Amino acid sequence: MAKITTLFIDKGGVLIDNTTLSPQYRRLLGEFLPTELGGDPDAWANANDVRLWLYEMCDEVGQPRPPAAQADRIANAAHDYVRRRVDIRAPRIVERLRDLHGRGMKLHVASGDQHADLVGYLETMGTLDLFDRVYGSDLLNVWKSSPAYYRAILVDTGTDAANAIVIDDSETATRWAAECGLRGVQVRRRAGEPFEDSVMRAFDEAEPLA
Numbered sequence: 001m002a003k004i005t006t007l008f009i010d011k012g013g014v015l016i017d018n019t020t021l022s023p024q025y026r027r028l029l030g031e032f033l034p035t036e037l038g039g040d041p042d043a044w045a046n047a048n049d050v051r052l053w054l055y056e057m058c059d060e061v062g063q064p065r066p067p068a069a070q071a072d073r074i075a076n077a078a079h080d081y082v083r084r085r086v087d088i089r090a091p092r093i094v095e096r097l098r099d100l101h102g103r104g105m106k107l108h109v110a111s112g113d114q115h116a117d118l119v120g121y122l123e124t125m126g127t128l129d130l131f132d133r134v135y136g137s138d139l140l141n142v143w144k145s146s147p148a149y150y151r152a153i154l155v156d157t158g159t160d161a162a163n164a165i166v167i168d169d170s171e172t173a174t175r176w177a178a179e180c181g182l183r184g185v186q187v188r189r190r191a192g193e194p195f196e197d198s199v200m201r202a203f204d205e206a207e208p209l210a
Contacts, residue, residue, distance in 0.1 A: 013169030112144030
């Protein structure tokens with residue numbers, strides 16, 4: 001069996017616990033957006049839960065839509081405000097990543113999120129320096145919705161699929177990876193299980209393959 005030299009690691013559900021991130025995201029947007037656009041903080045927080053993004057949230061809250069250039073600035077500033085303040089501490093995951101990196105394993109993020117958002121979260125976690133490339137769909141110009149996403153990553157990194165593992169919380173994603181010749185390890189969170197326990201179990205499953 002070929003030696004594993006590379007890990008492609010998803011963000012949500014692997015590096016970051018989505019169940020704790022989402023409510024923090026709503027709360028922090030509720031703090032930031034009234035400073036730019038007025039309105040009630042709770043209304044802004046709830047609008048983000050039911051509408052796509054800034055203009056839709058403006059409509060929901062009953063605030064006028066800002067001009068396009070201003071909207072872009074506010075949206076980017078809001079995301080940055082949230083990324084720098086969310087509590088996404090995962091010390092055991094960070095320690096394992098540092099250990100793998102120190103042993104020469106090449107680490108890449110393989111997520112469907114935007115590259116800039118991923119970089120911000122990794123900076124907040126203190127792990128950006130551990131990753132060689134941080135793939136959001138926009139960096140590849142391929143949505144994370146089919147095996148084409150992983151084929152694009154393999155080509156861009158020059159990685160032989162036989163030498164890499166995908167760690168993802170989605171069974172569908174690991175199946176797409178397998179169609180490209182990649183081995184996949186799924187994070188499966190048991191009922192009531194702490195987030196880091198489920199992730200560490202997946203890393204433990206992947207390590208003997210390396």
